[in-house]
Amino acid sequence: MSERLPDPALVVLVGASGSGKSTWARDRYRAEEVVSSDALRGVVGSGPHDLDASADAFALLETIVAARLGRGLTTVVDTLGLEPERRRAWLAAGRAAGLPAVAVLLATPDGECRRRNAARDRPVPAPVLAAQLTRVRAVADELVDEGWDVVREVTGPEPPAPTTPAAAPATAPDRRTSAGLEVVLQVSRFPWGEDPSAWLRAVALAADRAGFAGLALMDHLVQIPQVGRAWDPIPEPWVTLGHLAALDTSLTLGTLVTPASFRPAGIVAKHAATLDVLSGGRAFVGVGAGWWEREHLGFGLPFPSDRERLDLLESGIETMRALWGPGTRAYDGRRVSLPETTAYPRPVGPLPVIVGGGGERRTLRIAARLGDAVNVRFDPATFDHKVAVLRGHCREVGRDPSDVALTVLDLPVVGRDRDDVWARVERLRGRTAAAAYARRTHAGTVADHRERYADLAARGVSTVFVSLHDLAGPDDVEALAGLTR
Ligand code: CTP
Ligand code: MG
DSSP: OOOOOOSSOEEEEEOOTTSSHHHHHHHHSOGGGEEEHHHHHHHHSSSTTOGGGHHHHHHHHHHHHHHHHHTTOOEEEESOOOOHHHHHHHHHHHHHTTOOEEEEEEOOOHHHHHHHHHTSSSOOOHHHHHHHHHHHHHHHHHHHHHTOSEEEEEOSOOOOOOOOOOOOOSOOSSOBOTTSOEEEEEEOOOOOTTOHHHHHHHHHHHHHHTTOSEEEEOOOSSOOTTTSOTTSOOOOHHHHHHHHHTSSOOOEEEEEEEETTTSOHHHHHHHHHHHHHHTTSOEEEEEEOOOOHHHHHHTTOOOOOHHHHHHHHHHHHHHHHHHHSSSOOOEEOSSOEESOOOOSSOOSSOOOEEEEOOOTTTHHHHHHHHOSEEEEEOOTTTHHHHHHHHHHHHHHHTOOGGGSEEEEEEOOOEESSHHHHHHHHHHHOTTSOHHHHHHHTTOEEHHHHHHHHHHHHHTTEEEEEEOOTTOOSHHHHHTTGGGGO
16 A cells, blocks of 8 residues: 555645546545535536636635645645646645645546546547646656655555554454554543443443553543543542452553652552552553642642652652562662561562653653653654653663653544544634644544554554543544554
8 A cells, every 4th residue: 555645735636637636535535625626616607617617716726725725734636737837836835834745646547537538427528638648748747846745646546545443353362553562541531421430441341342451540639621621520540440450351550640749659559559459460550740739739738849749759669669579678778768668468560660751850860760661742853852861861870771661642633534533623622723733633543543653663662541632431442443453
């Protein structure tokens, strides 16, 4: 299958009548994304073939193309595309909008174009088609000189862009995707209606069926503004995870992330060890410094300075590890001293600690020293840099960098198909411009995100925590099954 085209992008179609331009566009783009001179002739004239309406139709087309490009939205220009001046103007407008410019040449064999043309209700006169076909051959070279970012030549039928694959088999023994990473569902909103327990169980069972490696919960006392309203329910995660531990799934269970400022670290160690035992060794614990002052103050918790919270994070991991180790002897560590480490039950096995946050001076250093993994919000522009900083800290503290796994938190918009993706962007974007919101959330289909995750795997990411802004229930989770393949 041919390479995926950039998106968003300016896409200019080029080809003779009947070469299949409109069909190609219809198979890949939403109707609103395709700006067609024929369709606009039908809008301002008597129909798509009303040549008297051409000037008006093209004036409209230029207005629409300019408006869409100005908003950074994908625009597919469906005309014959044979006039170099028009193509150059669109190319310049695409560049000005900062969008990649794609020319798609429908190089369908002449005989096939003639055959399709003849079969149409209103065929183009044979000499006109012949002139177009001659012109198309010259255009192939012109496109190369014009400087398009991508020139795609389509000679035969291509398979349409893949949409959501069917659900994964119920019992996936290995929970890694074919690209080699694990996908964990982070549940951050709880529209559970009248039966919270049933909703939570259904979501977890759906995640298991869909092949997710695990389920993570945020640890907040008040729903955060990035996700919902302050009066939306947000359950205490350790209690909730204990509830889910009783289900017959192979999901790992843990927090992403527990703020060091909420509970004394020994108590978190106790929660996590208990969860590990009750779940048969499936617990993990994400820890962070905590950041939201409001929830601390509202619950009567101190909110110490950044530096003190980072100290708490560092000493907290040390405390947890001391309490999870074998035996009961006294612990005398770098920041923590305990007169004994009598803590039963012990976790079933090594209990992974994921350090959340990308702070380069302290957080990543703490992760390098004490973490099994680090978790950062994925940003293509900064990710490799953060990894380099982490690796540098590892070397300085004498830790093998490959012992600290890279995990990312991904907050995507995922839709069944292109129409659904854009309906969701429209619903979720608030006052953010649609193109910017779509870019930030990598808005796309399951197939798009799967491809992106394969790229993350190639950059060394071992686990993606995926959190949906519009997760309503188990059906939404099952629809993500293709992500875990
Ligand atoms: N068609 C086909 N197989 C394809 C592509 C197109 O049989 N792979 C048929 C379409 O069903 C249509 C005709 O060929 O009946 C012309 O296809 P269309 O996409 O409309 O061609 P365009 O290049 O858009 O033609 P025009 O310039 O006239 O708009
Ligand atoms: Mg057409």
